[in-house]
Amino acid sequence: MKLKPDAIDLGHNGSPVSAPDQRRSPPTTYRIAVLPGDGIGPEITDVAMQVLEHVTTVVDGLRFDLMLRSAGASHYRKNGVALPDGVLADCLAADAVLLSAIGLPDVRRKDGTEVQPEMMVGLRRALNLYAAARPVRLYPGVESEVRNTVHGIDMVIVRENLEGLFASFDGGTQVDGEVATDTIVITRAGTRRVVDFAFRLAQKRLGRPTDRRRVVTCVDKANVFRSFAFFRKVFTDVAAEYEDVEAETMYVDAACLHLIQNPGAFDVLVMENQFGDILSDLGAALVGGLGLGPSAEIGDNHALFQPAHGSAPPLAGRNIANPMALILSAAMMLDWLGDRYGDRSALKAATLVENGVAKVLAEGDVLTPDLGGRATTKEVGQEIINCIC
Structure with a gap:
């Protein structure tokens, strides 16, 4: 399959745009606050981080400091707080936030509501993320x-x-x-x-x-x-x-x-x-479902990227969850960083990551069960990495 070299570009899948007049010189190393979350979150986060680390070996001048932080329902169950002040401070100081799936149905506040909205609304308000963008794109090979x-x-x-x-x-x-x-x-x-x-x-x-x-x-x-x-x-x-x-x-x-x-x-x-x-x-x-649903939440000075799906507790620990939504969200993050800082390296990396996902989907040989395949989470991640070169 021949892929468009600029597939991640705003003209194709609608990655987010930076706020007006916010462009500045790119940092030597992007500090990314990574929140693995709950359920399948840690599994797909591990794969997404491997993809990000790999793309830095392919694209010159691109470096990340991936800062893993604990937050979410599991953290609430252990510590009584979903979003610790220190984690929020790290998110505010980071160049971008990559958030995986969060929330557990059995972890609830005293009023009966889940703790996931408390964390998400808290992040949105603190980072002033006023626009949420969800691309809806049918990739070749997906029914x-x-x-x-x-x-x-x-x-x-x-x-x-x-x-x-x-x-x-x-x-x-x-x-x-x-x-x-x-x-x-x-x-x-x-x-x-x-x-x-x-x-x-x-x-x-x-x-x-x-x-x-x-x-x-x-x-x-x-x-x-x-x-x-x-x-x-x-x-x-x-x-x-x-x-x-x-x-x-x-x-x-x-x-x-x-x-x-x-x-x-x-x-x-x-x-x-x-x-x-x-x-x-x-x-x-x-x-193709939420397994292919990336999203971005954008403000004037901050941005957060996460898959549209939930934490899917029944799938947790089974190595069968689809990591593509989080990987595509990471591609959106790269595109946003590239646009915000005028960084061609980040823009190139965004293209390579999305093209890698698109190629795996088009070939259809290495897919997780939600897309009709039998591959594991890790196998899909490795196949995407193999396509990034």
Whole structure:
């Protein structure tokens, strides 16, 4: 299979963009805070770290200080805290954060909720990660759950990451076991910056697969709720500033329908937090499942990269979990670092890592069970490394 040499580029899979005017000289060594997490997390993290270490032997001038740190549900069970202050400080000081799968269903807070949201919301708020980007790309060799893939599937779902319904985390109310409420929060500033992120991302892509037109789609429920009508109004205001990118609006129920019927008609989609949480998993189902779902959470000064899937406790310790989502997230991290610092070495490494994953998928001989194969986690990782040269 002949792969495009710039497959990781924003024009192809929608890796995240840096904030405006944030480019600076690259450090001699990138400090990466690596959080292995829970369940299958440590296994796939070990493989992803091997891939990162290998790519430094292929690309001149690229070095990493991979700082392993303990956080998550397992840490909470042992120590009573999911995200230690010291780990958070290391994440704030790092050039990027690579977070694996976190959370365990049986580890819960006193109110019955899992500790995973506490850690994730804590990280997002502390690092001010306001834009979450999930590429949805159908790689050659991977079967889709939908029939209409003649044009291919290559979109990015962008969700506002700090507001929306998730702003009620730890802020909702419950009265006498009879009434519970959560409040959605939409601000002009928060909406404007994530919509601006989406349009800047679209400018760097090749457009939607059906006709290569650059389009940003606002997904909302503006026909019912004032909060979403306001979100759409801010979207429209920002869209007017981007003459080279088309803008369209769509209700969330219609968006779900069209994602299934004609996924090639989407380029970049932007939406409120909860809608984005749901639609991004739907998008992953179109292109092989969450095992192929990378993601990035971006702010003006920090970025975090993690697979879209959970910790899958039943698979833990069995060496059969798919490491590709985390490896693709690491490729997004390399691309973000390259774009942020103008570092050609990091950009080249990003291309090599994604191309390695794409080649393994296209050949189809070394795949984990979720993709119909019999290979182990470690075998898939080694096969990807063999393809990086």
